[in-house]
Amino acid sequence: GESVGLHLPTLSVQEGDNSIINCAYSNSASDYFIWYKQESGKGPQFIIDIRSNMDKRQGQRVTVLLNKTVKHLSLQIAATQPGDSAVYFCAELPRGDDKIIFGKGTRLHILP
Amino acid sequence: DTGVSQNPRHKITKRGQNVTFRCDPISEHNRLYWYRQTLGQGPEFLTYFQNEAQLEKSRLLSDRFSAERPKGSFSTLEIQRTEQGDSAMYLCATRSTGLRPDTQYFGPGTRLTVL
Numbered sequence: 001g002e003s004v005g006l007h008l009p010t011l012s013v014q015e016g017d018n019s020i021i022n023c024a025y026s027n028s029a030s031d032y033f034i035w036y037k038q039e040s041g042k043g044p045q046f047i048i049d050i051r052s053n054m055d056k057r058q059g060q061r062v063t064v065l066l067n068k069t070v071k072h073l074s075l076q077i078a079a080t081q082p083g084d085s086a087v088y089f090c091a092e093l094p095r096g097d098d099k100i101i102f103g104k105g106t107r108l109h110i111l112p
Numbered sequence: 113d114t115g116v117s118q119n120p121r122h123k124i125t126k127r128g129q130n131v132t133f134r135c136d137p138i139s140e141h142n143r144l145y146w147y148r149q150t151l152g153q154g155p156e157f158l159t160y161f162q163n164e165a166q167l168e169k170s171r172l173l174s175d176r177f178s179a180e181r182p183k184g185s186f187s188t189l190e191i192q193r194t195e196q197g198d199s200a201m202y203l204c205a206t207r208s209t210g211l212r213p214d215t216q217y218f219g220p221g222t223r224l225t226v227l
Binding site: 008031032034041042043044045046049089091093098099100101102103104105 | 114116143145152153154155156157160167168170203205212213214215216217218219220221
């Protein structure tokens with residue numbers, strides 16, 4: 001199948017282990033920070049978001065952490081499964097704006 | 113499947129030809145966005161509509177690009193006189209203004225290859 005990104009940083013994780021994907025953002029005025037999952041041949045799929053006034057948010061098997069001091073965002077995936085293989089993008093939505101700004105992607109590779 | 117559909121899924125064309133892509137949104141979504149994604153990069157915003165009004169265009173949208181949403185439902189993106197640099201995935205996303213602003217649902221994209 002077609003590849004979303006050929007020269008992306010890759011994180012290889014053993015199936016069942018936890019994955020941590022990191023991202024640095026640039027705009028201090030962003031209101032929302034978002035993680036997307038993109039599988040080959042598909043559009044980005046919303047995973048979880050966090051508002052700028054929060055530090056942590058949990059979803060089903062995923063946790064997003066926001067450190068505004070160092071402008072860092074992370075996505076933690078618990079008990080990584082083969083279906084988690086994809087490219088993950090962090091993104092931000094500036095306050096008062098309506099266009100999502102995507103960061104660099106990370107390819108998550110699950111080892112059997 | 114998010115409910116946003118795009119056609120065609122793949123388009124191969126020769127340099128200099130015109131191409132048109134279509135996006136059908138989730139029916140109650142009044143905002144519609146176009147993004148472009150090149151290999152190895154995240155999507156980049158091109159333009160967006162509220163109903164039939166085009167509210168914002170990126171500097172990436174050269175005068176060879178035109179987008180329309182004539183009845184506030186489906187949208188088309190046309191590229192005239194295609195260049196090899198136009199090769200990319202063109203993504204459509206939609207949302208309702210009643211939802212959080214980051215709740216954009218993406219379609220599967222149209223992969224354009226310009227030879």
